[in-house]
Amino acid sequence: MTVDEILEERLAAGAPAVAHGGLPRTLTGWLTTTDHKAIGIAYAVTSLVFLVIGGVLAGIIRAELAAPGLQIVNEATYNSVFTIHGSVMVFLFAVPFGFALANYLVPLQIGAPDLAFPRLNALSYWLYLFGGAIMLLGFLSNGGAAAFGWFAYPPLSGPTGSPGLGADLWIVSIILTGTSGTLSAINIIATVSMMRAPGMTLFRMPILTWNLLLTNFMVLLAFPVLTGALFMLEADRRFGTHFFDPTSGGSPILWQHLFWFFGHPEVYIVALPFFGVVSEIFPVFARRPIFGYKGLVLATLAITALSTSVWAHHMFVTGQVVLPFFAATSFLIAVPTGVKVFNWIGTMWTGALRFEPPLLFALGFLVTFVGGGLTGVMLASPSLDFHLSDTYFVVAHFHYVMGGTVVFALFAAIYFWWPKVTGRLLSRRLGTIQFVLLMVGFNMTFFVMHLLGRDGMPRRVADYAEIDGFAGMNMIATVGSVILALSIVPFVMAVVRSLRSPPTAGADPWEANSLEWATTSPPPAHNFTWLPPIRSERPVFDMRWIDRPDVAAPGARDAWIARRDSDAHWTPPAGSGGADGADRQTPSGGAGGDDGRGGGGRL
Numbered sequence: 001m002t003v004d005e006i007l008e009e010r011l012a013a014g015a016p017a018v019a020h021g022g023l024p025r026t027l028t029g030w031l032t033t034t035d036h037k038a039i040g041i042a043y044a045v046t047s048l049v050f051l052v053i054g055g056v057l058a059g060i061i062r063a064e065l066a067a068p069g070l071q072i073v074n075e076a077t078y079n080s081v082f083t084i085h086g087s088v089m090v091f092l093f094a095v096p097f098g099f100a101l102a103n104y105l106v107p108l109q110i111g112a113p114d115l116a117f118p119r120l121n122a123l124s125y126w127l128y129l130f131g132g133a134i135m136l137l138g139f140l141s142n143g144g145a146a147a148f149g150w151f152a153y154p155p156l157s158g159p160t161g162s163p164g165l166g167a168d169l170w171i172v173s174i175i176l177t178g179t180s181g182t183l184s185a186i187n188i189i190a191t192v193s194m195m196r197a198p199g200m201t202l203f204r205m206p207i208l209t210w211n212l213l214l215t216n217f218m219v220l221l222a223f224p225v226l227t228g229a230l231f232m233l234e235a236d237r238r239f240g241t242h243f244f245d246p247t248s249g250g251s252p253i254l255w256q257h258l259f260w261f262f263g264h265p266e267v268y269i270v271a272l273p274f275f276g277v278v279s280e281i282f283p284v285f286a287r288r289p290i291f292g293y294k295g296l297v298l299a300t301l302a303i304t305a306l307s308t309s310v311w312a313h314h315m316f317v318t319g320q321v322v323l324p325f326f327a328a329t330s331f332l333i334a335v336p337t338g339v340k341v342f343n344w345i346g347t348m349w350t351g352a353l354r355f356e357p358p359l360l361f362a363l364g365f366l367v368t369f370v371g372g373g374l375t376g377v378m379l380a381s382p383s384l385d386f387h388l389s390d391t392y393f394v395v396a397h398f399h400y401v402m403g404g405t406v407v408f409a410l411f412a413a414i415y416f417w418w419p420k421v422t423g424r425l426l427s428r429r430l431g432t433i434q435f436v437l438l439m440v441g442f443n444m445t446f447f448v449m450h451l452l453g454r455d456g457m458p459r460r461v462a463d464y465a466e467i468d469g470f471a472g473m474n475m476i477a478t479v480g481s482v483i484l485a486l487s488i489v490p491f492v493m494a495v496v497r498s499l500r501s502p503p504t505a506g507a508d509p510w511e512a513n514s515l516e517w518a519t520t521s522p523p524p525a526h527n528f529t530w531l532p533p534i535r536s537e538r539p540v541f542d543m544r545w546i547d548r549p550d551v552a553a554p555g556a557r558d559a560w561i562a563r564r565d566s567d568a569h570w571t572p573p574a575g576s577g578g579a580d581g582a583d584r585q586t587p588s589g590g591a592g593g594d595d596g597r598g599g600g601g602r603l
Contacts, residue, residue, distance in 0.1 A: 002508065002544070023522065034118035037523065039125050040104030041421065043096050046129055050092040052488075053136070057085035059481060062445070066478040068466045078462035079147035080166070084135065086150030087170065090266070091177050092132045094406050098273035099124075099181070101413060102188050102212045104421070108516035109209045111197025111534070113526040116190040124184040131176030138166035146170035149460065151259055152233065154244035154252045159237045171234050178223045178230070185216035185223070197515070199534030203297070206514040206537060207290060210297050211276030214304045218265045218272075221308060226262035229255060253320050260311040268307045270402055271369075272300065274409035275340060278362040281416055282344050284512045285359040286351025292343045293537060299336035299343075306333040316385045323382045330380035334373065341370060357431030358510075361412035364439050365405050372400030375450065390460075393453025399446045408438070411491070416510065423503030423521040430494040437487035444480025448473040513538035 023038050024030045030038065060081050064071050073081065103121065107114055115121050138145030143164025148156040152170070155161045192213045196205070205213075233255070235241040242248035244255045283290045290296065309329040312321035344366060353359065375397040379385050388394060411434070418426050457470050464470050508517040517540045519528050532543040 002506070032122075034114075034122045035525065036103050036107050036115045036118065036121060037421075039121050040100050040102075042125055043100035043103055043128070046125075046132070047093050047096040047100060050088050050096075050132060054085050054088040054093055055485060055488075057081050057088065059485065061085065062478040062481040064462055065464075065474045067471055067475065068464055068468075070463055073462070075462045076144065076147065079460075080139070080145040082460060083146050083149055083170075084138070087135060087146070087174070088132075090150060090270070090402070091174060092128075092135070094270045094402065095181060095266075096128055096177075097406075097410055098212070098215060098270065099128075099184050101208070101273050101277070102184070102216070105417070105516060106188060106191060106209055106212055107195070108420075108519070108523060108527055109206045109514050110192060110195065110200050111515050111528060111531050112191060112195040113528070115187050116195060117187045120183055120187050124180045124187070127176050127180035127183070131173045131180065134169050134176065135173035138169040141165040141169060151263065152255075153259075154233065154236070154250075154255050155246075157233060157237075158245065168234065168237065171230050171237075175227055175230050178227045181219050182223045182227070185219035188212060188216045189220075197531055197534060199539075200515075203294065204534055204537045204539075206276075207279035207293070207296055207300075208273070208276030208514075211272040211279070211300055214300050215269055215272040218269050218304055218307055222262040222265040222269065225258055229258035229262075232258075253315075253318060256315050256318065257312070260314045261308065263314065264311040265307040267402060268303055270406060272303070274365065274406055274413075275300070277409045277413045277416075278344060278365055279340075280512075280514065281358045281362045281412055282347045282351075284416075284510050285354045285356060285362075286348045287354070288347065288351045289538065290343065291346030291349075292339075295339060296343050299339040302336035303333060306336070309333075313380055313385070316382045317389045327380055327382055331377065334377055334380075337373060341366070341373075356415075356510075357426065357428060357435060358412045358416035360432065360435040361408050361415065361438075364435060365408035365412060367439075368400050368404035368408060368442065372397055372402075372405065376401060388453055390458055391453035392449040392457045392459055395459050396446050396449035396453060399449070404442050404446070407442070411435075411438070417516075418498070419505035419509045420516055420521050420523070422498065423505050424498045424501055425505050425509060426498050427494040430490040430497075434487050434490040434494070437483055437490070441480050441482070441484030441487055445477050445484055446480075448476050448480075452477075508540065511541075511544070513541045515539050518543065 023035070023041070024033050030042070033039065060073065061078070064073055064078060103115070106112075135145075141164060143166055145166040146152070146157075146162065146169070148162055148167065157167060192205070192209060202210075232241070232243040236243055236245060236250070242250040244250045244252050246252060279290060279296060306329060310326060310333055312326040313330045315321050316323060316326075375393070379388060379394065379397060415426050415431055418424070452470055452473050455469065457464065457468070464474075503521070505521055507519065507521050509521075510517075514537075515531070515534070516523070518532055532539050535542050
């Protein structure tokens, strides 16, 4: 049976009628809402707007570097452009989209009606929005926006290096967005800890929920450190303190330690939600359970534990850190990350793959992440890092790890959960075109930067000489950035076309596994009027198959497979999991050895 048929059956049996889509219908409603779904959508839309802004700034950077000489901006403006580009992409786009996923999906995936603290959730969003606006206001201030890089190293960010108001606006902006993240983390941790549905033990939670939970533990560790450091920096700038002023006994190296103690957990704060996204997508489109569910969870726990032990690999060239220790921990954290990669490959290895847009973007994520991880292992070696630090090799590395992986997984998430949010599907053809353009444009833009860095091109420079030999590869990167920008066009077309079409997707168009697919699309105001028994980490899959006596009956499954194999034009009954998936899935096939008899308390 399909989920829609099961919901109709429950309605016929006397379950309450479901009012589809509990979203606000007026501007006032959106401005005052505390519904987790509406706030999740607001986070997503706002972060995508900041993605566009960051992309425009990136376009200015690539246009400037396309050829030797100053093309469109001067050196001071260029410094502001790359500073705000990096800050927008990290603080206002990548991290907030993770909070968008957490807001919308965590209550649905654990069977809760909302987040634990709805008003706190709304406050978190508004702090984020106003913080982002304050950062951009720096362009309108005397002296322009902040121009010291997104990592704000003193003395460049101090009162002498950056005397203008733009630097202060940047600091206030990051304090507000950091406070927003801290409040959101408290909310999400409380929700997962206290509001799981009956039967939803920790090891029955979806991998995405696990990843979002552990991400927010890292947020609680990292963001307050950054917030405190920013207050210290602003005190140096405006109140005469000398925390980071070496001429008065302060230490710029202290700032680096504080910033990167935030900054490297930040890499995993950005990445783990998207690891969770692809961990949801690969099983659905491979038509089989995730390979090594508990191994994935333990790998995520290991990454969380190790994330605060590697920060000083950003500081190898300072000569002020213990090189063997931080090199060893940097190599070590690659092990649980590699475990995840093998889990994803193992999930697809014996699966019956359906190459829908969500899977294509998830595969793009996998390729770019592995590429970025390989260069990360190289940079974890101090002997190599001494030569490659502050070159375009590092720029290429973190764009593969924090740029391409985020963008590919982001679009995988949008194409996958768009039917749940809107009740409509996005165009498969336009999604495929977008994927091809994105893959070509991204690799054309950033792969050549490895070669530029190898040849010695420094980062954060607005110009270079013809004799340096960088012009050809920079032109290739700039052309690639144009293709990358054009990849947004088919996505916009797909969104417009989808919103103009009737909502025909149904509750579970992908025949997925987790609990959000057990309610209508869009979900009602309080998410569920009825929950299926939770026997494993795949309750919706269990619900579909346990209600199929023709498949569950002894011998019926083998006969069904034989019929399918004997007739190329045969199609399975509705809700069966797909013609290629029937012989690869069994009822209650989740991890943990559950016998399918239901129940179970929390861990």
